[in-house]
Amino acid sequence: MIFGLFPIPQRMELKEKRLNFAQQTQEENAMKVVRLAAAIGLQSVLVASAWAASHGDHTGQGQGHNAAMQKMSGTIQNMPLADNVAVNNCWLRLLPGSAPSAGYFLLQNNRPDNIVVVGAAADAFDDVMVHQTRQENGLSRMAMVSDVVVEAGQKLEFKPGGYHLMLEKPNRQVQVGDTVGVSIALKSGEKVAAKCEVKPAATVSPAVHMSH
Secondary structure: OOHHHOOHHHHHHHHHHHHHHHHHHHHHHHHHHHHHHHHHHHHHHHHHHHHHHHHOEEEOOOHHHHHHHHHHHHHHHOOOEOOOEEEEEEEEEOOOOOOOEEEEEEEEEOOOOOEEEEEEEEOOEEEEEEEEEEEEOOEEEEEEOOOEEEOOOOEEEEOOOOEEEEEEEEOOOOOOOOEEEEEEEEOOOOEEEEEEEEEOOOOOOOOOOOEO
């Protein structure tokens, strides 16, 4: 039978079926696109989660502060090495683009007196700051700290969700697997040097332990 000879009700029914089929096909294609986007974006989600866990909400960082930290970086490089203080298991979490990277390590004070961390520097970054992440009203917030005390004979871990270094303004290309030299400045006018391995953004803890 020729389509044009169908009664009007049947022609309307056929048209409705075709519209329903077209709509179903569009929905299926849309779901395929969503699944593909989710698969492609998985790595970005991991990176974003790592960033949020380690850096939280940045506050109190002005141009004057950045200039002061750059000046301190040059001063730290000229400090003498500290005795009986060690940095172990140092690693850096590398984040993509212009996002700051984070530094973690275990600081061991083998002295009979307390030591005070007042700053840090790195050979691959022009701006390094000591930060602490705190939980406030269910939110992760981060702020710069001017000093961190490590009691005599004790150790303090700089780790995700707590004290850590924030490294900005790389002065050379930094890639996963690289080693970056880091110096921790003490209030006594000395520094503690370490070699830190660069890890991917999704890293939670170092797989390889390095001691210096």
